[in-house]
Amino acid sequence: MPRRQSFDTRVPTVLVRLDRNPFHHGTLGAARSLGRAGIPVHAVIESSTSPVTRSRYLRSARTGPPTPSSAALTELLVRLADEISHGSDGRAPDGASHPVLALPLDDVSALALARRRAELAPRFLLPEQTGEQLLRVADKAALARTCAVLGLPHPRTELPADADEAAAMAWSIGLPVVVKWSRPWLLPAGSGLRSTSIVRSLAEVRELYGRTPEAGSRLLLQELLPAGRDLDWFFHGYVDSAGRCATGATGRKERSWPDGAGLTAVGRWTANPAVDRTARELLDALDYRGVCDLDFRLDPATGAYHLLDFNPRPGAQFRLFADAEGLDVVRAAHLDLTGRPVPPHSPAYGRRFVVENYAALSLATSPRPRYAAEPGGARQGWTEYAWFAADDPAPALAMGLAWLAHLLRKAVGAVARRLGAGRARRPAAVPTPARTTPDQLTPR
Numbered sequence: 157m158p159r160r161q162s163f164d165t166r167v168p169t170v171l172v173r174l175d176r177n178p179f180h181h182g183t184l185g186a187a188r189s190l191g192r193a194g195i196p197v198h199a200v201i202e203s204s205t206s207p208v209t210r211s212r213y214l215r216s217a218r219t220g221p222p223t224p225s226s227a228a229l230t231e232l233l234v235r236l237a238d239e240i241s242h243g244s245d246g247r248a249p250d251g252a253s254h255p256v257l258a259l260p261l262d263d264v265s266a267l268a269l270a271r272r273r274a275e276l277a278p279r280f281l282l283p284e285q286t287g288e289q290l291l292r293v294a295d296k297a298a299l300a301r302t303c304a305v306l307g308l309p310h311p312r313t314e315l316p317a318d319a320d321e322a323a324a325m326a327w328s329i330g331l332p333v334v335v336k337w338s339r340p341w342l343l344p345a346g347s348g349l350r351s352t353s354i355v356r357s358l359a360e361v362r363e364l365y366g367r368t369p370e371a372g373s374r375l376l377l378q379e380l381l382p383a384g385r386d387l388d389w390f391f392h393g394y395v396d397s398a399g400r401c402a403t404g405a406t407g408r409k410e411r412s413w414p415d416g417a418g419l420t421a422v423g424r425w426t427a428n429p430a431v432d433r434t435a436r437e438l439l440d441a442l443d444y445r446g447v448c449d450l451d452f453r454l455d456p457a458t459g460a461y462h463l464l465d466f467n468p469r470p471g472a473q474f475r476l477f478a479d480a481e482g483l484d485v486v487r488a489a490h491l492d493l494t495g496r497p498v499p500p501h502s503p504a505y506g507r508r509f510v511v512e513n514y515a516a517l518s519l520a521t522s523p524r525p526r527y528a529a530e531p532g533g534a535r536q537g538w539t540e541y542a543w544f545a546a547d548d549p550a551p552a553l554a555m556g557l558a559w560l561a562h563l564l565r566k567a568v569g570a571v572a573r574r575l576g577a578g579r580a581r582r583p584a585a586v587p588t589p590a591r592t593t594p595d596q597l598t599p600r
Contacts, residue, residue, distance in 0.1 A: 163487075164494040166254045167281070168196035168240050170233065172269065174220045175262040176202040176345055178558055181511055181542035182472035183261050184208045184551050189475065189486045192547075198240060200232060207543075207554035226268040230275055233258065237279050257281040257493055259447075259470070259486065263294045264341035266469040281493040283446030284397065285468070292442065293466035297338040297376050306441055308434070309460040311453075312379040322365040323358040325377050332356040334378040334417075335364055342372030354380060354417055381453045381462060383416035389428055389461065390420065391435035391450045392470070392477050394488040394498065401439060402500045403488040405477040406431045413514040415522045420473045421514035425507040431461050438463070447485045449474065475540055476509035477501070511542040512552075513559050 169190050173183055184207070187197045191213025199217045201208065209217045218236060221228035237256045258280045260266035269276065271287035292298050296313075303310035312329060315338075316322035326333045332354050337343060340351030349371055355361055365375050381387075386408060393404030411422035435450050449471030451464040470485055478484040479502040488498045544552040 162496060163193050163195055163490060164496065165194045165196070167257055167490070167494050168198060168215075168254075169257045169259055169490060170236060170240070170280075171197065171199040171201070171259050171261055172220075172229070172233070172265040173199070173201050173261040174229070174264050174268070175341070178202060178206045179513065179555065179562075180208075180261065180472060182470055182474060184211060184543065185472075185475040186259060186261065186470065186486050187211050187214045188545065188548060189478070189482070189484055190490060192482065193487060193490075195490060196240070198236065200229075200236070207551045207558055210550035210554045212548050212550070226271045229265070229268045230272045233276065234279065255279060255281050257490055259489065261469055262341070263290075263467060263469065266290055267294065267341070283395075283489070283493065285444075285446055289442070289444070290468045294468055295338050295373075296336045296340075296465075297374055299463070299466055300376070300378075302442075303463055306438065308438060309455070309458075309462045311381055311462050311464070314377045315374055316365060316377065319362045319365045322361050322375065322377065326355070326358055326361045329377055329379050331358075332380055333361070334380050335361065336376050336378060337371050337373050338376055339373035344370065344372070347371075352417070381455050383453075384456065387454045387456070388412065389431045389452045389454070390423070390471065390473075391431055391452070392448070392474050392485055393435065393439065394447050394485040394492070395439055395445050396488070396492040396498050397445065399440070399443070399445070400498075401436055402498050403477075403483060403485055404432065404436065405501055405503065406435075407473070407476050407509075410508075411515055411518040411522075413518045415518055419511075419514065420471075420509070421511050421518045423473050423476050423509045425476055425503070425505055427503070427505055434461055434463070438466075444468075447474075447489055473509050473511070473542075475542075476507060478507075478540070479504050508539040509542065510539055512544065513555065 171183055171186050173180060183199065183201060187199065187208060188211065191197045196215050197213055198215050200220050201217055202220060204217050204219055208214065218232065221232055240256055241253050255278060258269055260269050267287050267290050269282055270285040270290050273282050276282060292302050297315055300310055300313040314325040314329065316325050335353045335355050337351055343349045343351065347370060349367060368375055388409035389406060390409060391404065391406050393401045395401045405425060406428040407423045408426040409420050409423055412418045413421045431452050439448065446468065447470045449467040452461040453464055454461050474485050481502065483499065483501060491498050543555045
């Protein structure tokens with residue numbers, strides 16, 4: 157199993173995330189995972205004040221380009237690589253220049269790096285991926301087509317051409333229906349548009365379709381598979397340069413936010429041979445390389461696990477699958493791309509991962525657990541928290557303060573909208589009609 161001396165600590169890592177989400181706990185998990193192995197970690201993220209910048213394991217943080225274009229990102233990364241590799245005096249610490257590993261943490265970053273891979277090499281180490289390969293799975297409409305071609309269970313998906321067709325398709329699928337934007341990374345900040353929504357009326361479907369030009373990609377409608385206990389699963393893996401997926405595991409989503417249809421708030425490392433087999437067969441069929449995060453939901457009526465999402469980068473909860481030696485998909489990427497062998501996982505079934513802020517929201521809105529109790533009430537394994545760590549406590553404090561401010565802004569906005577709606581509903585005063593006099597009845 158990998159020990160600290162097994163890593164080439166001369167090769168630093170740059171974490172890249174262009175999504176403007178200060179509460180992305182996966183970025184912090186990657187910084188801690190690599191930093192604890194002695195690997196220098198830098199980041200390109202949304203803000204230099206993000207809670208992750210408080211981590212002791214992050215050497216530096218740069219603000220991403222104002223527009224998430226591949227060219228702007230390439231220019232920024234090249235400058236950063238010069239600074240990291242040569243230092244302020246223009247000389248590398250050991251007298252030699254070393255490449256830098258670039259690790260994308262959101263879809264737009266993964267696509268941008270894949271498209272510019274030829275330009276970034278050999279300065280940067282990246283898996284053998286192309287933008288076209290990643291779009292087959294990152295684009296929600298393309299993923300539906302990919303599943304259809306491969307015969308992989310996937311919720312019924314329709315792509316309407318206009319608002320009327322969107323309403324007709326939603327009625328045919330059955331309300332409520334899942335509405336997704338095919339390329340959610342194109343959604344403009346501050347638009348209020350969500351990458352995935354559950355809508356319950358045809359009016360909502362029409363309204364969302366009308367915002368297609370603003371969203372920047374196609375709207376698709378998808379069958380809503382029923383939620384329930386033990387139905388939501390995920391697979392995280394790393395496929396090395398030879399096409400082997402030695403680091404791969406399945407987990408069960410025990411809590412999510414939003415409840416029943418959102419990100420993992422609480423997850424547990426649990427064996428699921430059917431999901432594991434399906435994921436690995438898909439990776440082989442796609443000839444995929446690099447880190448991946450796949451979401452599945454079991455359809456109780458058919459017993460089939462439907463692929464809901466394929467993210468071509470680490471999922472935010474990837475640290476759930478850190479084994480007893482600390483091996484996870486992020487460390488596997490560093491080992492492989494620096495020419496080290498990637499050993500197989502040592503399963504740690506029962507291990508749990510908790511995202512404190514989202515788990516609290518999920519518990520407040522849905523106290524009932526979404527998982528079945530273990531036989532005899534036993535629940536093995538230990539828990540890792542997304543934000544709090546005894547050896548790195550500062551990010552949790554920074555996140556807590558930022559989260560409270562975020563909730564306060566949301567509450568104030570909700571109150572203001574309610575007051576505004578109340579004023580709009582208040583009937584206007586009806587003027588008293590003037591009394592007509594005999595003189596006014598005389599023709600003029």
